[in-house]
Amino acid sequence: MTAIATIAHRLYSVSQLKLYEQCPLRYRFYYIERLRPTYQLVESFVGARVHESMEYLYVHLKNQDLRPVADVIQFYSRRWEQMWSSTVQIVNQRRNREWYRRYGEKCLRRYYVQHYPFLEPGIHMIEVEWPFQIVLGPEGRYRMRGHVDRLTRRDDNSYVVHDYKTSQYVPRKGMLARDLQPGVYQLAVRETFPEARKVSVSWHYLASQQEIRPTLSANQLDRLRTKLVRRIDKIEQDQEFSPRPTKYCRNCEYKQICPAQNDITSRTTSRAKSVEHGRLSQSPMTQPSDVDAIQDSSSALSWEKEVGDSAKEKHHVAEKKFSS
Numbered sequence: 133m134t135a136i137a138t139i140a141h142r143l144y145s146v147s148q149l150k151l152y153e154q155c156p157l158r159y160r161f162y163y164i165e166r167l168r169p170t171y172q173l174v175e176s177f178v179g180a181r182v183h184e185s186m187e188y189l190y191v192h193l194k195n196q197d198l199r200p201v202a203d204v205i206q207f208y209s210r211r212w213e214q215m216w217s218s219t220v221q222i223v224n225q226r227r228n229r230e231w232y233r234r235y236g237e238k239c240l241r242r243y244y245v246q247h248y249p250f251l252e253p254g255i256h257m258i259e260v261e262w263p264f265q266i267v268l269g270p271e272g273r274y275r276m277r278g279h280v281d282r283l284t285r286r287d288d289n290s291y292v293v294h295d296y297k298t299s300q301y302v303p304r305k306g307m308l309a310r311d312l313q314p315g316v317y318q319l320a321v322r323e324t325f326p327e328a329r330k331v332s333v334s335w336h337y338l339a340s341q342q343e344i345r346p347t348l349s350a351n352q353l354d355r356l357r358t359k360l361v362r363r364i365d366k367i368e369q370d371q372e373f374s375p376r377p378t379k380y381c382r383n384c385e386y387k388q389i390c391p392a393q394n395d396i397t398s399r400t401t402s403r404a405k406s407v408e409h410g411r412l413s414q415s416p417m418t419q420p421s422d423v424d425a426i427q428d429s430s431s432a433l434s435w436e437k438e439v440g441d442s443a444k445e446k447h448h449v450a451e452k453k454f455s456s
Contacts, residue, residue: 142368143265143275146312149363154380160373161386169385171221174229178236179298181212182338183281185240186296190260190282193250201244205237212236223383239298239338246341258283258291264320269361276316276360283321290330293317300339308346315348315356322353 152159161167185208192199212233222229262283268274282294295317308314314333321331332347348356375392387393 142273142364143277144364144367145277146316149312149360149367152363152367154378155376155384156370156373157375157390157392158380158384158386159367161389164373167386171219171385174220174222174227174232175298177215177220178232181208181215182236182239182298183296184208184211185236186243186281187261189244190257194257194260198250201241201248204240204244208237208240209233235339236298242341243296243336243338252284254287255292256285256287258285264324266316266320266323268357268364274361274364276320278316278320280317280320285328288329289327290332291321291325291328293321293331293333295333295335297335297337298339299337302337302340302342302344308344311346312356312360314346315353316360318348318353319357 148159148163151162185204188207189199189204216229222232259280260282262280264278264280266276268276280293281296284292284294286292293314295313303311314335317333318331322328332345335344335346337343375390377392381387381390381393384390
């Protein structure tokens, strides 16, 4: 397969690793053959607009210019109108365009009120939208790229990575332990700022006004480095990129060209018949897992920039993520 040679750049992201674990064939279509979707899911669109607005707020704050909440909302509304197009797809027909617009506005207003007047003694803003790369593997053969929504440093030389989430769903502790993103953030800061006394991660759930800190210990970070290298090795050694049928398949943008689609359709038809005859109360395909319910607004914006993100794959749990 000649397309495999395109992986030789050896530059990866957390989104790439997540997509490969979900389905190697989908990974191949998106990252190797570069077959880009022709639509954007509305959840991703909302996350991107909220993320841009948070960036607007904090870029001004970095310059000692606190913008009124009305200005932030005006910026959000303007970007919403500028970026909206017929390619934005709303799957949940019980919600409309205006409902989602108001949801994003609600996230911003709640965060602003919660943190006003944004006075943080002893805390210094390092960067907004901080891009990074970390080196992995023997002789640095791999690199992981990404960006941080906001990076701050305390007077005691400890660093905090801030990440914004538009989901109302807050993951349980066990799920956080399986997420690669917090650890990659910590590795990036430690690699760039070796003088850091401590590095922690803070996830801000804007809708529910909750904050969680999925921070890893030094030993956990060492194990994470090994895990990342093994996952990338697996991708680079893959010669088949076989499909992995799961519940994601029903909304996959590549299902029309996927060789596994016939099998999936047959199983779905079988389940439907079982429901009709009272042998099955609900199809497992319609039960979203906890992982599916996580929405990352920062990554949603990255999707628009063709970095790619798992958020665009999760629209079938929109109602759980955006419950009123």
